[in-house]
Amino acid sequence: MVIRTSVVGSAGIAPAGVSLRGVRRAFGEHVVLQGIDLEISPGEVVALLGASGCGKSTLLRLVGGLDTATAGTVRVDGHDVAGIDPRCAVVFQEPRLLPWRTLAGNVALGLPRDLPRADRDAEGRRWLAEVELDGFARHRPRQVSGGMAQRTALARALARRPGVLLLDEPFAALDALTRLRMQDLVEDVQRRSGTTVLLVTHDVDEALKLADRIVLLAAPPDGGPTGVAAVLDVPGDRPRDHHQPELAELRSDLLARLGVPRRAAPRERENDAP
Amino acid sequence: MTSPAKATRSGPGLRAAVAALALPVLLLAAWQVLASTGAYSSAQLPPPLSVLEALGQLAGDGTLWQHVAISLQRVVIGFAAGSGLGFALGALVGLSAAVRALVAPSVAALRAVPSLAWVPLLVLWLGIGEGPKITLVAIGSFFPVYTTVSAALAHADPHLVEVGRAYGLRGGSLLGRIMLPSVAPAVFSGLRLGLAQGWLFLVAAELIASSMGLGFLLTDSQNTGRTDILLLAILLLAALGKACDVLLGLVERRVLRTHT
Numbered sequence: 337m338v339i340r341t342s343v344v345g346s347a348g349i350a351p352a353g354v355s356l357r358g359v360r361r362a363f364g365e366h367v368v369l370q371g372i373d374l375e376i377s378p379g380e381v382v383a384l385l386g387a388s389g390c391g392k393s394t395l396l397r398l399v400g401g402l403d404t405a406t407a408g409t410v411r412v413d414g415h416d417v418a419g420i421d422p423r424c425a426v427v428f429q430e431p432r433l434l435p436w437r438t439l440a441g442n443v444a445l446g447l448p449r450d451l452p453r454a455d456r457d458a459e460g461r462r463w464l465a466e467v468e469l470d471g472f473a474r475h476r477p478r479q480v481s482g483g484m485a486q487r488t489a490l491a492r493a494l495a496r497r498p499g500v501l502l503l504d505e506p507f508a509a510l511d512a513l514t515r516l517r518m519q520d521l522v523e524d525v526q527r528r529s530g531t532t533v534l535l536v537t538h539d540v541d542e543a544l545k546l547a548d549r550i551v552l553l554a555a556p557p558d559g560g561p562t563g564v565a566a567v568l569d570v571p572g573d574r575p576r577d578h579h580q581p582e583l584a585e586l587r588s589d590l591l592a593r594l595g596v597p598r599r600a601a602p603r604e605r606e607n608d609a610p
Numbered sequence: 611m612t613s614p615a616k617a618t619r620s621g622p623g624l625r626a627a628v629a630a631l632a633l634p635v636l637l638l639a640a641w642q643v644l645a646s647t648g649a650y651s652s653a654q655l656p657p658p659l660s661v662l663e664a665l666g667q668l669a670g671d672g673t674l675w676q677h678v679a680i681s682l683q684r685v686v687i688g689f690a691a692g693s694g695l696g697f698a699l700g701a702l703v704g705l706s707a708a709v710r711a712l713v714a715p716s717v718a719a720l721r722a723v724p725s726l727a728w729v730p731l732l733v734l735w736l737g738i739g740e741g742p743k744i745t746l747v748a749i750g751s752f753f754p755v756y757t758t759v760s761a762a763l764a765h766a767d768p769h770l771v772e773v774g775r776a777y778g779l780r781g782g783s784l785l786g787r788i789m790l791p792s793v794a795p796a797v798f799s800g801l802r803l804g805l806a807q808g809w810l811f812l813v814a815a816e817l818i819a820s821s822m823g824l825g826f827l828l829t830d831s832q833n834t835g836r837t838d839i840l841l842l843a844i845l846l847l848a849a850l851g852k853a854c855d856v857l858l859g860l861v862e863r864r865v866l867r868t869h870t
Contacts, residue, residue, distance in 0.1 A: 422778060432770060436868045
C-alpha cells in the first residue's frame with residue numbers, strides 16, 4: 337500500500353479540464369454528433385452515457401485527438417486539441433496489448449520517451465503494481481486473463497500521467513465479477529491521483545457508481561444527429577453503491593430517457609422479478 | 611505454457627525426423643530396385659551407388675565445390691538484393707495509399723512476366739558474367755517478399771496501430787515499434803518464399819548462360835550423357851535449398867520467439 341500511494345501520490349498528475357463548444361462531427365453526409373457543449377472541471381469524473389452507436393466513443397476520440405471535429409472547438413486544459421494529446425491517455429474497450437511484449441514492456445509504451453532504458457522496466461513494474469499486477473511483469477499478454485490484460489492497459493494509460501483519463505467502455509467485455517473489481521480499481525486510482533476521467537459507457541449502474549456527473553447523449557425526439565440530451569449530477573459521495581436509495585429515482589429517470597422505462601424503483605423491481 | 615513443450619520436445623522431434631525420412635528412404639530403395647532389375651538402362655537411370663561415385667569423383671577433383679560455391683554465392687547475393695528491394699518497396703506500397711495507387715499495378719504486371727523471358731534481355735544488357743545471373747535471382751526473390759510485406763503492412767492490425775498513435779508514436783517509430791513487429795510472421799513467410807524462388811531462378815539463369823554452377827552441371831551432364839551427375843545435381847539442389855530454408859527458419863524462430 338505504501339508503494340501504491342507513493343507512485344500515484346508523487347506522480348505529478350495535474351488534472352486537466354475539458355471544454356467542448358459547438359462540436360460537430362460528420363462522416364461525409366452522415367452527421368454523428370452536433371451541437372455538443374460541455375465543460376468538465378479538473379478532477380471531475382464524467383460519464384458519457386448513451387445507447388450503442390450514438391457517437392459517444394466518437395466524442396471521446398475527439399477529446400483524445402484520435403479524431404478531429406468537423407466544426408467547433410475541443411480544448412484540454414485551455415489549449416486546443418490538435419492531433420494526439422499528450423495530456424490524455426486512452427483505455428479502449430479491448431486491452432490492445434502488443435502480444436510480442438511483456439506486460440511491463442506494454443506499460444512502458446505509456447512512459448515518457450526520454451526515460452533511460454534502465455528505468456523503463458522498473459517504472460513499468462511500479463505501474464503494474466498500481467493495478468495489483470505485481471509479479472506479472474514478465475508475462476506475455478496471451479498468458480493472462482482478459483481482466484488482467486485490461487488492468488495492464490489501465491496501467492499503460494496511468495504511466496502517461498494523464499491530466500484526462502479517457503475510458504472507452506473499458507469494462508464492457510469483462511465478466512460481471514471482473515467488471516465490479518475493475519470499477520473499484522478505477523475509482524480507487526482516480527481518488528488517489530485526482531485525474532479527470534471521461535468514461536464512455538452504456539451501463540446506467542456503472543455511470544451511477546463512478547461518475548460525479550452523467551452526460552446523456554441521445555438524438556433529439558424529432559430525429560437528427562446525437563446531442564447532449566441531459567446533464568445530471570449524481571448525488572452522494574464516491575465510492576457509492578448504485579443500489580443506494582437516493583439513486584433509484586435517477587436510475588429510473590435515466591433508463592426512461594434511454595427508452596427502457598421501468599415501472600418501479602430498482603429494489604422493488606428486483607423483488608418481483610420472476 | 612512452455613515447460614510441457616520443453617519436456618517432450620525430443621520425443622515428437624525424433625518421431626518427426628523418422629517420418630520425414632521414411633519417404634526418401636523408400637524412394638531410394640525403389641530407385642535401387644528399378645535400376646538393378648534392368649527396367650531402365652543405366653544411361654536412363656543409374657543406380658544410387660553410381661551417383662554416390664559421381665559425388666566422390668567430383669568432390670575429389672574439387673569441381674563440385676566450385677559449382678556449389680558459385681551457385682550459393684549467386685543465391686545469397688541475389689536474395690539479399692531482391693528481398694531487400696522487395697521489403698523496401700513493399701513497405702512503401704503497404705504504408706502509402708498514394709504509392710500503392712501509383713506503383714502496385716505496374717509491379718503486378720511485371721510480376722506476370724515468366725522468369726525465362728528476362729534472360730535474353732539481361733544477357734544483352736549485363737553481358738554473360740555474374741551480373742545477369744544475380745539479377746535474375748534478385749528478380750525471383752523480390753516478388754514474394756514485396757507481395758507479402760505490402761499486403762501485411764496494408765492490413766496491419768488497426769487496433770494496435772491506433773494504440774501506437776494514441777501513445778504518441780508516429781512515422782518511423784510507429785513503423786518500427788508497432789507495425790513491423792505485428793507483421794513479422796508474414797514478413798518471414800515472404801522471405802522464405804523469396805529464398806525458394808531465388809533457387810528456382812538461379813537454375814533458370816545457370817541453365818542458359820553459364821560455365822559453372824549447379825544449373826550448368828545439369829545441362830552439361832545432359833549433353834555428355836552423364837545421368838549420374840545429372841541426378842547428383844538435382845539432389846544437391848534439393849539439399850541446398852532445404853538447408854537454406856532451415857537456416858532461415860531458425861532465424862525466424864528466434865525472432866518470433868516472443869510472438870506466441
